[in-house]
Amino acid sequence: MPVxxxxxxxxxxxxxxxxxxxxxxxxxxxxxxxDCRVLLKRHRQGGECTAPGEQE
Structure with a gap:
């Protein structure tokens, strides 16, 4: 069974x-x-994002 x-x-x-x-x-x-989209983009670009590969 593959993992x-x-x-x-x-x-x-x-x-x-x-x-x-x-x-x-x-x-x-x-x-x-x-506003939410802008805040999300700033969050990802600011280095605060903890998800791998989400930073733009």
């Missing part, structure tokens, strides 16, 4: 920004959704 490769642990902060963006889109608050 599946271990999945990297997702970054909790990235998940929180993605969820907040989805909620904002659902509420049609597109300004807030944009």
């Amino acid at each position: 599946e490769p271990e999945q990297p642990t997702p970054c909790r902060t990235c998940q929180e920004f993605a969820l907040a963006e989805a909620v904002a889109n659902g509420e049609r608050d597109y300004s807030k959704a944009t």
Whole structure:
């Protein structure tokens, strides 16, 4: 039986920004959704992201 490769642990902060963006889109608050995308990008570029391969 083959062993599946271990999945990297997702970054909790990235998940929180993605969820907040989805909620904002659902509420049609597109300004807030944009803010979430900007904050997510800054988080990833700032070296704070703990998920491997998520930094841009």
